[in-house]
Amino acid sequence: MTRAxxxxxxxxxxxxxxxxxxxxxxxxxxxxxxxxxxxFPPHGFSLKWFxxxxxxxxxxxxxxxxxxxxxxxxxVATILVLPCVVALVRLRPRFTRTLEAVILAPLSxxxxxxxxxxxFFSAQIALGGSFAALVAxxxxxxxxxxxxxxxxxxxxxxxEMEEAARTLGAGPVYTFWRxxxxxxxxxxxxxxxxxxxxSFNEVPVALFLTNTKTTTLPVYMLSYLVYNYDPGVAAISxxxxxxxxxxxxxxxxxxxxxxxxxxx
Amino acid sequence: MxxxxxxxxxxxxxxxxxxxxxxxxxxxxxxxxIEAGEFLALLGPxxxxxxxxxxxxxxxxxxxxxxxxxxxxxxxxVPVHHRRIGMVFQSYALFPxxxxxxxxxxxxxxxxxxxxxxxxxxxxxxxxxxxxxxKDRIPAGLSGGQQQRVALARALVTRPRVLLLDEPLSxxxxxxxxxxxxxxxxxxxxxxxxxxFVTHDQTEALSMADRVAVMANGSLEQVGSPSSVYQxxxxxxxxxxxxxxxxxxxxxxxxxxxxxFVEPKGTTRRFALFGFEAKSWVGKxxxxxxxxxDVTITDDSTGLEETGKCVMEGVVAGRSFSGSAATYxxxxxxxxxxxxxxxxxxxxxxxxxxxxxxxxxxDRCLLCDGEKLVTFKDTRMERMEG
Numbered sequence: 001m002t003r004a005x006x007x008x009x010x011x012x013x014x015x016x017x018x019x020x021x022x023x024x025x026x027x028x029x030x031x032x033x034x035x036x037x038x039x040f041p042p043h044g045f046s047l048k049w050f051x052x053x054x055x056x057x058x059x060x061x062x063x064x065x066x067x068x069x070x071x072x073x074x075x076v077a078t079i080l081v082l083p084c085v086v087a088l089v090r091l092r093p094r095f096t097r098t099l100e101a102v103i104l105a106p107l108s109x110x111x112x113x114x115x116x117x118x119x120f121f122s123a124q125i126a127l128g129g130s131f132a133a134l135v136a137x138x139x140x141x142x143x144x145x146x147x148x149x150x151x152x153x154x155x156x157x158x159x160e161m162e163e164a165a166r167t168l169g170a171g172p173v174y175t176f177w178r179x180x181x182x183x184x185x186x187x188x189x190x191x192x193x194x195x196x197x198x199s200f201n202e203v204p205v206a207l208f209l210t211n212t213k214t215t216t217l218p219v220y221m222l223s224y225l226v227y228n229y230d231p232g233v234a235a236i237s238x239x240x241x242x243x244x245x246x247x248x249x250x251x252x253x254x255x256x257x258x259x260x261x262x263x264x
Numbered sequence: 265m266x267x268x269x270x271x272x273x274x275x276x277x278x279x280x281x282x283x284x285x286x287x288x289x290x291x292x293x294x295x296x297x298i299e300a301g302e303f304l305a306l307l308g309p310x311x312x313x314x315x316x317x318x319x320x321x322x323x324x325x326x327x328x329x330x331x332x333x334x335x336x337x338x339x340x341x342v343p344v345h346h347r348r349i350g351m352v353f354q355s356y357a358l359f360p361x362x363x364x365x366x367x368x369x370x371x372x373x374x375x376x377x378x379x380x381x382x383x384x385x386x387x388x389x390x391x392x393x394x395x396x397x398x399k400d401r402i403p404a405g406l407s408g409g410q411q412q413r414v415a416l417a418r419a420l421v422t423r424p425r426v427l428l429l430d431e432p433l434s435x436x437x438x439x440x441x442x443x444x445x446x447x448x449x450x451x452x453x454x455x456x457x458x459x460x461f462v463t464h465d466q467t468e469a470l471s472m473a474d475r476v477a478v479m480a481n482g483s484l485e486q487v488g489s490p491s492s493v494y495q496x497x498x499x500x501x502x503x504x505x506x507x508x509x510x511x512x513x514x515x516x517x518x519x520x521x522x523x524x525f526v527e528p529k530g531t532t533r534r535f536a537l538f539g540f541e542a543k544s545w546v547g548k549x550x551x552x553x554x555x556x557x558d559v560t561i562t563d564d565s566t567g568l569e570e571t572g573k574c575v576m577e578g579v580v581a582g583r584s585f586s587g588s589a590a591t592y593x594x595x596x597x598x599x600x601x602x603x604x605x606x607x608x609x610x611x612x613x614x615x616x617x618x619x620x621x622x623x624x625x626x627d628r629c630l631l632c633d634g635e636k637l638v639t640f641k642d643t644r645m646e647r648m649e650g
Binding site: 163167170171183 | 350
């Protein structure tokens with residue numbers, strides 16, 4: 001590696017540390033302070049804020065809502081995406097390009113517009129303010145992530161494997177279940193991680209479609225910050241980070257996430 | 265693999281098979297019968313429709329017209345998974361997330377064979393392909409040849425009515441491929457299973473099959489034993505596609521009493537081809553084909569022409585050595601003639617740039633107008649009687 005290359009790499013890593021990791025470190029550090037306000041550098045050390053946020057349902061309920069919502073949206077998206085992917089890859093219908101564009105459209109649409117639309121629409125179909133409307137909104141948002149990874153994996157999969165299963169006596173449904181699905185699985189896992197994280201962090205749609213009962217963690221934190229400026233927010237943020245890291249760790253143990261993501 | 269070690273073999277009949285992809289006719293009204301227990305090779309260049317034909321038999325493609333019958337029963341409306349066929353794919357298509365045992369057992373499971381009986385049959389078929397010790401292995405950990413054997417075992421274990429092989433050896437290296445050709449042929453003979461083998465490799469088709477069906481542009485060109493398609497081609501395509509062939513541009517100068525007189529372009533020579541019925545071609549330019557093994561190279565051609573031989577001089581333009589023999593390419597003014605020279609002492613006796621003379625018997629020539637072929641027919645008897 002030349003000196004110039006080393007320098008560029010150092011700059012790149014430096015920028016990553018300063019803009020990505022450092023802010024997180026600040027939040028985590030502040031969450032352990034014993035002051036009543038968000039101050040950096042933090043003063044003292046206590047677990048007071050953790051016991052505060054984890055003992056009242058004030059934060060726990062939105063956290064649970066967020067997890068529930070992300071899991072549901074990811075699941076529904078998977079169920080919707082899989083038939084699309086199989087149809088587009090294996091049947092190559094005439095409007096494949098157009099269909100792909102439609103499925104990926106939520107990526108290029110500001111979610112705030114989607115949120116406003118959903119707000120009126122869900123009221124019209126008597127789902128206003130319901131958790132179901134929220135799940136629907138988030139499903140739309142995460143579908144492109146699920147679609148892209150599954151599509152990428154499946155388009156590389158050998159169609160002869162499915163044909164082999166058919167010649168060996170397996171019907172179309174069994175072939176999908178036993179052969180196609182395992183072939184797409186890396187895409188589902190990678191897409192699922194992206195989808196879960198997108199939903200878990202999502203604010204605009206949740207802001208419009210939640211009420212006090214269905215509020216999600218990011219929305220609750222936002223409104224909490226308007227009136228409070230204490231390290232409780234930092235503590236729940238730290239909890240959130242831990243939830244994500246533990247989740248990824250478990251998935252890695254189960255499926256080898258690193259391998260899956262690198263393979264793409 | 266039944267008790268007598270033979271499979272119950274079925275006959276296959278393809279009648280007027282037609283398959284289009286949009287406006288493109290991949291298979292054109294193809295009819296072909298395969299006898300019970302026969303090993304038939306579907307041979308042709310890529311894009312000739314041989315794979316499409318096989319996929320129609322498998323049920324992986326739907327014919328636009330025509331019928332396919334197994335043991336007299338039409339199967340065109342039977343879905344793939346009820347056809348009871350076995351297929352080996354070019355990519356082997358082993359299931360990557362299953363062990364060798366699970367791969368082979370897949371078809372048994374689908375046909376309701378479970379437990380001890382399934383185990384016994386898996387062991388039996390793995391022994392047949394010499395893969396006994398690999399039951400718990402994952403396909404990714406196997407070599408190409410081993411994957412090939414597992415794919416074969418997987419296709420055979422269900423005792424299919426017909427075994428379909430789609431270029432199964434093309435991914436193997438030369439040495440392994442030769443071994444597998446011999447093994448596959450022996451296995452097929454032992455089991456007696458009706459087999460259709462798709463390949464673009466003529467050596468493979470000729471060495472393995474009972475009969476070879478040569479295809480071009482979606483149609484059958486010729487069906488026959490390996491020796492007949494080689495020695496008695498019926499179309500220009502078969503003549504040039506199977507084996508090596510020298511070719512000269514010639515002019516059909518005259519025809520008299522069962523003898524066609526041809527003149528190689530750019531020369532003053534005239535070959536008298538007795539027994540060649542090419543009266544309608546007089547005045548036309550056609551191709552003259554000759555097999556390398558019929559041609560000898562000499563430097564003294566005096567008097568040979570009078571003995572009913574064809575003689576052409578040319579320059580040695582290249583050679584390929586195959587151990588027991590060498591094939592020389594002789595560049596003449598009318599085209600290229602190849603000559604195979606056997607015997608170790610004769611190999612290497614000519615070198616590039618040498619002026620030599622090629623000589624071959626007139627009755628070994630083939631005349632072709634691009635489509636039709638005129639070959640030697642012994643007409644002396646008919647003439648005397650007539």
